[in-house]
Amino acid sequence: MRWVLGAIALLIIGYVFQLGLLVYAMYALLGVMLVSRFFAREWIENLSANRECSRLSAEIGDKVAVIVNVKNRGTFRVAWLILEDSVPRDALQQRPPRIEVDGKRTAILQIPPGEQKSLLYQVRFLMRGYYQIGPLLLESGDLFGLHRRFRVDTEPLFVLVYPKVIPLEGYDIASRRPIGEVRLTHRLFEDPTRISGVREYQNGDPLNRVHWRATARTGKLHCKMYEPSCIAGMTLLLDFHRSGYPDRFEPVRSELAITAAASLANAVYQMGQQIGLVTNARDAADRVRTEGCRREFRTRDLARETASTQTPSDRLRPVIVETRRGPEQFQRILEALARAELTDGLTAAQLILEASSRLPRDATVVALLPEASAETAIALGSLRRRGYAVVAILIRPDDDLVADDVGRLIAAGIEVRQLAEEAAVGGMCATVGIR
Numbered sequence: 001m002r003w004v005l006g007a008i009a010l011l012i013i014g015y016v017f018q019l020g021l022l023v024y025a026m027y028a029l030l031g032v033m034l035v036s037r038f039f040a041r042e043w044i045e046n047l048s049a050n051r052e053c054s055r056l057s058a059e060i061g062d063k064v065a066v067i068v069n070v071k072n073r074g075t076f077r078v079a080w081l082i083l084e085d086s087v088p089r090d091a092l093q094q095r096p097p098r099i100e101v102d103g104k105r106t107a108i109l110q111i112p113p114g115e116q117k118s119l120l121y122q123v124r125f126l127m128r129g130y131y132q133i134g135p136l137l138l139e140s141g142d143l144f145g146l147h148r149r150f151r152v153d154t155e156p157l158f159v160l161v162y163p164k165v166i167p168l169e170g171y172d173i174a175s176r177r178p179i180g181e182v183r184l185t186h187r188l189f190e191d192p193t194r195i196s197g198v199r200e201y202q203n204g205d206p207l208n209r210v211h212w213r214a215t216a217r218t219g220k221l222h223c224k225m226y227e228p229s230c231i232a233g234m235t236l237l238l239d240f241h242r243s244g245y246p247d248r249f250e251p252v253r254s255e256l257a258i259t260a261a262a263s264l265a266n267a268v269y270q271m272g273q274q275i276g277l278v279t280n281a282r283d284a285a286d287r288v289r290t291e292g293c294r295r296e297f298r299t300r301d302l303a304r305e306t307a308s309t310q311t312p313s314d315r316l317r318p319v320i321v322e323t324r325r326g327p328e329q330f331q332r333i334l335e336a337l338a339r340a341e342l343t344d345g346l347t348a349a350q351l352i353l354e355a356s357s358r359l360p361r362d363a364t365v366v367a368l369l370p371e372a373s374a375e376t377a378i379a380l381g382s383l384r385r386r387g388y389a390v391v392a393i394l395i396r397p398d399d400d401l402v403a404d405d406v407g408r409l410i411a412a413g414i415e416v417r418q419l420a421e422e423a424a425v426g427g428m429c430a431t432v433g434i435r
Helices: 002-016 020-045 089-093 212-218 252-270 300-307 327-339 348-358 374-385 402-411
Strands: 047-053 063-072 078-085 099-102 106-111 116-125 129-133 136-141 148-153 157-161 190-200 222-228 234-238 275-279 319-324 364-369 390-395 415-419
Touching (some): 020 047, 020 078, 020 136, 020 148, 047 078, 089 099, 252 327, 252 364, 275 327, 319 348, 390 402
Parallel strands (some): 234 275, 234 364
Antiparallel strands (some): 275 319
16 A cells, blocks of 8 residues: 555656656556556455365374365466465474474465366374364465465364373272272162161161061061162363463373373273263363454464464363263263363362262262362362262372372372373272372
8 A cells, every 4th residue: 555655646746747757657657556456366366275184083193184275266377376274383383292294284386277286295193182274374466576465265174183092900909999880888878679687676767678577587676788889980080270280291291191081981981881071171172263254364474363273271161071881972081081171260179169069979080180289189078078989190290299199188088099101001090099
């Protein structure tokens, strides 16, 4: 716009002072600018693009091929076009990186009218996650560089990479194992189909507990005694609050927590028992925002900013996968763990308070914690006093602070285990818990 105003001003000066050469030059400049503006807009508006991805779900270490096709639907040759397909920048810049790109996802092309050009590259996924591929950033302009046009095209695709699952060994630890059946030491829940003995009648005993045969034989009222119920299965309670995962330990600690949760869920699923998940993590699908109707931008930085998907991570609603049985249930938990991201929302204590009404009493609550504050220990202790079987697994290396966390949990009556590295995941249930 400044070029146009300047040219018009010089044109007026040329007319006023009868400067023919200046008037001719300004006419030529305005003509070139108008033609350049026309072609810049014509080229960018007549491009269409689509993206193909070899698959939308993968395992850690897999490669996914991405093909971007750009077609010129106009009647003029596009003299130059810069293509750049977007991938998560944070995933590339993180150390160690979460993804690797093989091949070029940027190119400079000329496209004749009616023809199509393609961009091919591969993305290798090194960590679990929910990754956005795209959108495509298009940049073109006139031959003189006077006008440039930017556009974000194609809807992005999302690839779900499942977390690593490690087989557990030796998880059968007498009756204290954190998965499988756990016999209750109190009689809050009793199984009426399993009689453990007979005792004399006590005031307040209901009539349906009276053992009539023993009463007739002894001449005194006797009541049946039932065996306590068994707890089968597990509800995973995963703390994914950002405060528990300092940058100096990332992404190792958070990925270790996810791997441990997925491995426990797999073990319980293989046993045919129920499994569930409760976490304060943010679901990556919640933060996904696709580009709307705006497709043209004045600067490249504005186009990049529009293609970005970064939003605040202050989720205040827990992610809950109800505790059930079946292969579909295990698949839902794996998907939820794959999409889990650190959050600044609910703390662990707030998560327990928020989700306690939805925790089934017939499944062990296994809390995976990066740290155990006093509030968290109190909340878990409250669950235990209300009749839940609770086990805590601390996801942290040996350091000076782990003793304090263990002490708080033991004081609350919680069995504690510690997981310091991925190599120890397979045996984390084989080690007798700290009491």
